[in-house]
Amino acid sequence: MVRRKPLVVVTRKLPDSVETRMRELFDAQLNLDDVPMDQAALVEAVRTADVLVPTLTDRIDSAVLSQAGENLRLIASFSNGVDHIDVASALNRGITVTNTPGVLTEDTADMTMALILAVPRRLAEGAQAVIADKDEWLGWSPTWMLGRRIWGKRLGIIGMGRIGQAVARRAKAFGLQIHYHNRRRLPTGIEEMLDATYWDSLDQMLARMDIVSINCPHTPATYHLLSARRLKLLKPEAYVVNTARGEVIDENALTRQLEAGELAGAGLDVFEHEPAVNPKLIRLAKQGKVVLLPHLGSATLEGRVDMGEKVIVNIKTFMDGHRPPDRVLPAML
Known part of the structure; x- marks a missing residue:
């Protein structure tokens, strides 16, 4: 049979x-x-x-x-x-x-690092300026489209699992100082290898970071983990990068802070109501304040x-x- x-x-x-x-x-x-x-x-x-x-x-x-x-x-x-x-x-x-x-770790970490580079260095804006119909780019200028250096800045990673650690390895090579918040502290050996500083308090870490990368899963406990209150803790010069799940950030609160100039920028590969994208985020992207990607983190x-x-x-x-x-x-x- x-x-x-x-x-x-x-x-x-x-x-x-x-x-x-x-x-x-x-x-x-x-x-x-x-x-x-x-x-x-x-x-x-x-x-x-x-x-x-x-x-x-x-x-x-x-x-x-x-x-x-x-x-x-x-x-x-x-x-x-x-x-x-x-x-x-x-x-x-x-x-x-x-x-x-396990199989998407390196791909997602690559995309996270790409956004960590793209947002402060205004790469999306620059790419658009080159191909714009109008004469937006007239050649090199010492003061045109200045971004921010990432070398020496503090990166706060939320969620230090496989992907978070892979991001930390990449970021360390770019001269970023690695900080992290996680449900459980990493073993000492891993912390030493990554030269990573652990924060038991997410609030205290956020207030001190130049760039924040979200690499935790979406669960009931992490829904709007970056709430309006926590986003207010970030410095006006800080950047937010999210390649995890859109629901981890209060997207409306993030948008309000970006519009008000209370954050320097954001790089988002995921959205709270995917595949719908907040029209205000699209407008901010056209203004060069955010980089938006269509959930490409694992797309290899x-x-x-x-x-x-x-x-x-x-x-x-x-x-x-x-x-x-x-x-x-x-x-x-």
């Missing part, structure tokens, strides 16, 4: 090599048009699938999970974060949740393929009756 392959529903278009391997191993239902699924489509997917492979754009909440069929036993998310999934509800229904940690071909391979390993391991390597539990969030 031929064993039935599990029905694996994939919600978005994945790299060809990943989709091909999924078709070889599973009865994979692919989304070749890459049209995001609405709630009705997600409900149909959880009703029929043995395994659901969502991405961070798919909200798998309790309302969707309440419609899950008896066969759904695994949600193998194509993502590092799992804030789009109600993990507790899934586990209560006997559904295992996995993610793809190598990274996407690595994510897909992790998803496949998690599915194969689970279907073989073993604990998948990247299982997510509520206590981990």
